[in-house]
Amino acid sequence: MRGSTGGVQRKIIDVYKNAHYVHCYAHQLNLIIQQATSHIPRIGTFFSDLGGFSAFFSRSHKRIAVLDQVVAHRLPRASTTRWNFQSRAVNTVYEHKDDLLKCFQIIRDSGNFDNSTVREAGCFVRMLEDEAFCFFLALFHKIMPNVDMLFNQLQKRNIDPVYIKAAVQGFTNNMQAIRDSIPFLCGDSASSDQQHQHKKRQRTLGPGEQQRLATEVCDTILIHTKERFSFTQHLVSATLLHGELFPQHSVTFPESALETTVEAYPMLNKAKLKTELSLIYENPEFRVGSGAVPLKIVLNEKLVQSTFTETVSLLKIIITTPMTTAESERCFCTLKRIKTFLRNTMTQDRLNALAMLSIEKKLVRDIPDFNKKVIEKFVNQKERRAKFLYK
Template identity: 60%
Template sequence: MKLPFTNRSLEERKKIKELGPDRPDLRIQQQAIDRGRAYTRTFSRSCYDKRTWLTGCDVDNAFFCFPCLLFQSVGTEVLWITTGVRDLKHLSEKCKRHECSHSHLDNSMRLHFFGRLSIAEQLDEGYRIGIRRHNEEVTKNRHILSRIIDCVKFCGAFELALRLHDESESSDKPGIFHGLVDFVASLDGVLKEHLENATVFKGTSKTIQNELLDCMLSVVREQIIKEAQSSDFLSIQVDEIMDIATQSQLVLVLRYIDNKNNVQERFFEGISMQSATADSIATALKERLAAILPEDHKSRLICQAYDGASVMRGAKAGVHRKIQDVYPNAHYIHCYAHQLNLIMQQATSHISKVRIFFSDLSGFASFFSISPKRTGILDKVVAHRLPTSSNITWNFHSRAISTVFEHKEDLIHCFESIRDSGDFDPNTVREAGAFAMLLEDPDFNFFLQLFHHIMPHVDHLYAKLQKRNIDAAHIRECIQQFQQDMQNIRNSVRSMVEQSSGPQPKKRRRTLSSKDHERIAVEVCDTILGHTRERFSFTNHLLSATLLQGERFEQYNMAFPEDALNTTVKAYPMLNRSKLKTELSLIYSKQEFKACRGAVDLFQLFMESSLEEVFSETVTLLKLLITTPMTTSEADRCFSTLKRIKTFLRNTMTHERLNELAMLSMEKKLVTEMTQFNQRVIEKFSSLKERREKFMFK
């Protein structure tokens, strides 16, 4: 049952008991040979007539125990409540053995007395009244605690500090959490009365906050593990950063397809590392993976994505190799977004003239950022701020190039105004004059124009790499388009040079000739193209993406890609080669499939059309491709959250507290969508230790 029997209302439970066990016709058939004679055992409804407690499920196609399913007391056999019995030959024997078990008798007795007066209640009226009062108190306490949990969830979702230094009742600034609890109490009379009169358990202390956060983290993590274990395949994304307290934080993100066929990337844990060596990182990851994947499901981990650090990508002693020794199907992905950044670094830092151009470009933002007076002139004349550029940002000066290119004339006028105003110091006047001359320099303007053409394509590819639903087939298509765009820019370099060359101003320094401009521009484009081909070349396990590129289906229909299929089956041995080839041949021949762009579109088509059984091997391949992450962008997003939570003023936060608040922030949608989240937290909270307040029903 989706909602456990004990969590349902009294009326629902009475209705379930009144309806009794469901007894559908099951589709069980067993082939057997006895003394050389073959025969078949099939389901018979007479099985139900022999035992009143026996029930069936036409979804699992198995027999279950009705009382045990409802109450599930300690020691209840898993076979009769989870797996189900399908063995017709030994059904009678298993039923007799189950009927003799203590748990079955206990569950049957509880079902029999449910809804009736128990012996104790019939003999003792006071006992019955005590139970009712106890449950009324529990209901009230759970309501109060649920409101406090809502306040903690709110603070966690919006990354607000729960506590301040002085939280005493006389404090003028008790903190956001206390203020939020007081506000909720003003709208909830039960909570207000509790806060005014409580002497044993108020629920707002530091200890209670910590215990609630522990329970909330445990509930969310259990849900993520449950989702990950129910998926067919799992991938991990891992990245490392130094936090504000100079402690190394390793972020672990799980990627899988949930039971609604949606791609999920879940923050699982931030791991504090004393040393970021390959051995320490691999050991920490193995410990977490052992808790997520059972020993017999190691083959379901199909990918591990890291950045390009040598400790991660080392072929013999790197983290990915140590993980792959334990999880053989966990192929390594070097984050494609990191690789794009490396490509642009190569193109912009290894050519001296280009490196000088970007150094000059970064000076514009620095000139205005150090003085409010200069910024005031910029706002008045240009009416547009210059973005600060950094070598570690993903778009790598793109916004700065666009801003300077589009507002060049206004910037010249701004610098001339600063130079001629007489209100600035000599250093400012000198720098403003130099920047005005720089904006009129032919070399600077040529490189500004060149990268104004290049950077939009880089930004577009980067935006594609950040999408959660991206797959290898779509990535390959985007990279091919990027290469084509770069080639088009390379082919148009000569015309670009001719357009930029005109009457030269009086030279104050040596400038490059048109041939030099053309040579350097071609070198930049060749560097980008060469590194793109090298860094974005697909390894064996990613060549499977080529099998599902819609624009190639017509070509594959004429000549089947045997090499790509062989490579795919070798990388993923769980695939059935012959059946996969047959399914792909049919897909290539059908016109309706050619419109699908990438694995995600094709997968959604199969699932919406209920074709997962017909194309079972293709769906498995699609799940493999979709579950494989192409970037560690989700881990980078987690870093942003960690930095907002653990700030300079909150740098003494413990690692456990950081994990709890980060989970509430990054997985707030999951927390909101989880059924009975507050009740599950209360169950864990009440089981942590013996409490004077009552939270468990009798």
């Protein structure tokens, strides 16, 4: 749907020249991590091996019984598109690495499993003892919490451009800090390997190679983050009103931001917009809040919409431009859960009602005795042979 040549985006822009396409920033983050890991063969191999842990146990209840007995924690499945699932897999394997190693050794040495299971368990034992796998596991155990944090922030309903920009900047700073700490991470891995060197025949990765691969991963994430989160022009406009309009120390009008704003929205009158923003910028009565919504409320309360027409138009654009598509995507996910193969013949009214109940389930749970009220209304609609109510 986001095709720039023949998709829905292109068809809308052909009619509305100034329309801005808003891609899901949470999905953009997934693409960033996917691109950062797919072009490095060693990293791709690591995540492929990581996905084998949950697949190994999911194929047999007998294996799951040993897992519950030794580790007492199920292994989450991994996903190539949603990296919060990969994060759960990384954290679980990292935190229960010793227990998993013991579990695989029990499966391999117990003699109660078939040859293929014993062979696979032996491979996982060697994998958990492998220097490269353990290093990448520790590296992504540091990276993934930051990915999860940004992923959750980008899916909130009440977010604005400045919030997104600050969240992405915080993610970039954390990734840069991880990149700067890579030499220490490689040093810890090297000292640990020297203590257990008698268990290994040869080193698969040296500290220099570890540092090079880890640096390449962090650099790729930083580069793709900068490219994919190069915000569209309406975000610059929001920054103009939110961050630069009411500075604490600066008294200079943000000329560059105004130029970018007018370039993004050519329907605005530049001269009049500058005059209105200059008055707002100098008047302390408009500094009661920060952001587009509080400023719009102040203008409405003072009944000056007809005076600040260009400012009001820009505020409406900023307020109504969505910063995330997570809510609309959840509607499609809800539809897939409701309209299943067995319910394929339901009417449109029933589908709409079930979708509303599923989407607004938090509101439904807050209604006291909701299930009881629904049952009473159902049984009182007409006379029925079965007695649903006992008086």
